[in-house]
Amino acid sequence: MSTATVGRVPGSPWRGLSPTVWVLVMARAVNRIGAFTLPFLGVVLTVEFGASLGQTGLILALFGVATIPSRLLGGQLADRLGRRRTIVLGLVGCAVAQTWIAVSGELWSAVLATLLLGLVFEIYEPPSQATIADVTDAVDRPAAYGLLSAAMAAAGVLAGLLAAALSHWDLRWLFVADAVTCTACAVLVARALPADGRRDRGRVAGAKVWRDRRLLLLLASGTVFATIYMQLVIGIPLTLLEQGLPEYGAGFVLAVSAVTMIVAQRLLRLQHLDDFRALTIGYVLVGVGLVVSAFAHTLIVFLAAAVLWSLGELFLLTRYLTLASGLAPDHARGRYLAVFGLSWGIATAIAPLTVTRLLESFGPAGLWLSTAAVAAALAGLQPWFRTRLAPA
Template identity: 50%
Template sequence: MVVRFVSSIVGTFATWRRLPRAVWLLTAARAVNRLGAFTLAFLTIAVTARGFTVADAGLLMSAFGLAAIVSRLIGGRLADRIGRRATIVGGLVATAAAQLALAASTSRLALAVAVIAVGLAFEIYEPASQSLIGDVTEPADRPVAYGLFGAALACAGIAAGALATLLGGLDVRWLFVADAVTCLLCAVLIAATLPGTTRTTPPTRGTAPTGRNPWRDPLLRAFLATGTVFAVLYMQLLTTLPLTLARHHLGAGAFGLLLTLSAITIVAGQPLLAAPFTSMTAMTAGYVLLGAGLALNAAAANLATFIAATVVWSTGEVLLLGHVYALVGDLAPATARAHYLSVYGISWGIATLVGPFAGTQALAHAGQAWLWTAAGACSLALAAIQPRLHRKARQRTDAHQPAPVSASLEILS
């Protein structure tokens, strides 16, 4: 076991060394952008400070969430039509412009329009970023590449929380200006350094190998369904876990500690992605670990138990997020990869709308034990269906081999 783990560590570093420069540039740029995204934590504050009631602010934030779903779908379409680099740069510039409009708004109507504009721009670059990683890496390296991308974002998210605490006393308008500046800096970095090529063949309309578009692909719909359940479960860790901690007189400091520990676990667990597991084995194990960690929260009554649960579910997260994006990307032809990833990605938008309400209602009416036990059971159910789902995916990828990296590079610019 020790020898295998050491071999996985060596394999991880070897894979990192051969990852294309574009992956490292994109990861660094997205981490900086994620660092600036701490202003989203102040969006509700900015809305209520401008005269909106709490109820109206909640409706506006729901509109923001719906706009973000649309934004992701737009980003997938653009990435496959005009290229990855152009979409990333355009999305970042649009986000910066919307943030500046939000900071400059002087009326409730202008503020509402600006908030929705931020939502419409915010996710445009995400499918392009994810698909670009698949474009420039070989299939065997993609889980490690996606894992590196996720680990960088997790660490940047923790740093963003610290910045939010330090800068929370400033005028909210200036925070949105600062976020706009980070978006523009990332756009310049991507435009200046990310390699691109001239398109030699026009992209298709993004159809599946069966001739159907992604929405009509039954296999993608199955992954979207399982991904949505996973995202709803994960939302409980962000929304109802702090409430569960509060029931045991553990405050925001304890939750911050768990988030930091989760980020550390994600980084330390990267060698698991270089282990010689099939995607089916890795994702089945990931759902089992996630379920065990969630179920452990059901019986937790002190910080030590919550810490143990966090390490377990975070290890499952490493395996799941590292493999699922590589697998979904492999289901699509190269010219439709971003569209497939954008459709799969709306699982997080749906979970953002559904997860907090469902979790808080379950916690309030059923209690801690029922909430987290049910969440753990749902994760184990997802683990049980992975073999069948992956057999079908394997049949697809065997019949329709992914395009070589050299062909995928045609749609970068």
């Protein structure tokens, strides 16, 4: 585990990263550009297939539940089958499911396709993250994961523009476009990433991932962060509506957030910070941004808040992945990252409930001040986490 780092050569934080990292980042960015269908899935089920709102909610809930075993399966296959094969398998599975949704003629067919999409949706995440850890030294992992985050943020902005263009046509074309980008990503990975080596089945089977208390503690901490992150994604648009601001303001906020993460990757020199000091700074920045959001009444103030909490998220996203990959032995890295990644599935289920309840009961100020208090508590707890997550 990387708890301390030494300075790197001045210049770009990404200089010297393995070509494998760049190939994987490029492939994931291509895939992310096409991954704009999920927000439209509920609309397609309702408009194209005639599902009621209640049925649509149930179908989307089933999709969300299916993504949890999907990530665990991705971790198992990454360690047993190999990183490259698992990434390709997951992407091809997504392409098949997306195509199935696009060509479905009946609701039952679309439901089965949606369930399949959930079961394959997260397969490529653990091997992607594990591959980056496999080919980088501990000192370089924050930069490598930061590059992945920056590329995904940039691709997300392009995805929104592409979705806006295609949504004027038949909505099913969104799923066709996503299937095409998944296939393109799979081809790039299959041709450009190193071939999978032989796996030591005895070592792979012998790893007791769920018995590592450090991993479970990191999972708990990461789940809190992921919940804060998802609360921002869900809660900021609702807060803007509560404040009487235009609906398009949420798009500006999310765009500023993405640009902040991209620019900050280039400008900030963070390698000299150890992981826990970086996490402390990250939570402080997120907390300050949340406090500003609590008292914001104009779009310009919300944009300023977005810069603050986006800078904090940059610290947190990169260092949590660095810690999770560092805890894992090489032969179990896929499963360790899969278990840690469950934090996002849990947060996705929790955040809609906490946002709506707090917003309804206490208004925007109550929602964001209480969330800021949680961020402050996590910042103060980092010395305690340092001692508990020290190498065994």
